[in-house]
Amino acid sequence: MKASWLFSKHPLLVDQDLATVIGLNEAIVLQQLNYWLHSKSAKKINDKWWVYNTYENWKEQNFPFWSIPTVKRTFSSLEKKEVVVSANFNRAGFDKTKWYSIDESKLNQLMIRASDQNDTTSGSKRYDGMDQNDPTYTRDYTETTSDTNKNSDKSQVTYHQSQSIKKEDKSESIPYKEIIDYLNQKTGAHYKPSSKANQRLIKARFKEGYKLDDFKTVIDNKAFEWQHTDMWQFMRPSTLFSPSHFDDYLNANNLDKHKNKPTGGGYDSTQVDLSDVNDNDLPF
Secondary structure: OOOOOOOEEEEEEOOOHHHHOHHHHHHHHHHHHHHHHHHHHEEOOEEEEEEEEEEEHHHHOOOOOOHHHHHHHHHHHHHHHEOOOOOOOOOOOOHHHHEEOOOOHHHHHHHHHHHHHHHHHOOOOOOOOOHOOOOOOOOOOOOOOHHHHHHHHHHHHHHHHHHHHHHHHHHHOOOOHHHHHHHHHHHHHHOOOOOHHHHHHHHHHHOOOOOOHHHHHHOOOOOOOHHOOHHHHOOOHHHHHOOOOOOHHHHHOOOOOHHHOOOOOOOOOOHHOOOOOOOHHHOO
């Protein structure tokens, strides 16, 4: 006999990462709110989509497993996090029922900050031991005579010098300076190629198989998407080159043929012809 309570109707779905950052209840409410904002019941007011509902109706229609105080508390939590905004567009002055919308910019910032913090925490542990698996070289020299000791010392110096040169050559094969200079050119920032934190991020992505052009594409994609928005503050190595963002940013959009090569501070929107770009391809 089939258990009828197992997805016999449309289930509530939430994103695992979202629930981890803002809380399970908040993620459930936010997902349902997003659903209604894309439904026919949503109203566009001042270029923003809103939905209107009482707490009682929210409980009855969406969250019958919660009490009304829990519904109120969860909406209040989302408002405090600034990912949900409320307003009163009711014509009747006595009607205090709230209208709700989602501030996706604030939500994106919240999720990126949380991801950056996780990357920093896990990355510091990982990177501290990054070179522990690198080959170590030891050499046993038997002390017999003073001549042997002299030869041994010379051999050790020569050997360690050669290993140092090899490591330097390996390090120089990763274009840290070119990548950071490219980012600085687009943002007007002054990030340092010599920064160990920046080098660790870049080195880790190179170990995963990414190349110089991939870094430039990530920078171009996000500069184009985030220009003139609050997200511009995240045009930084710790966000762009993090393991949890890099591949998504690399494949974020396909606007290469529609954007100019920036000369600094992102892209000049007055120089970009988007007339033949499909609306679905636009990042805004």
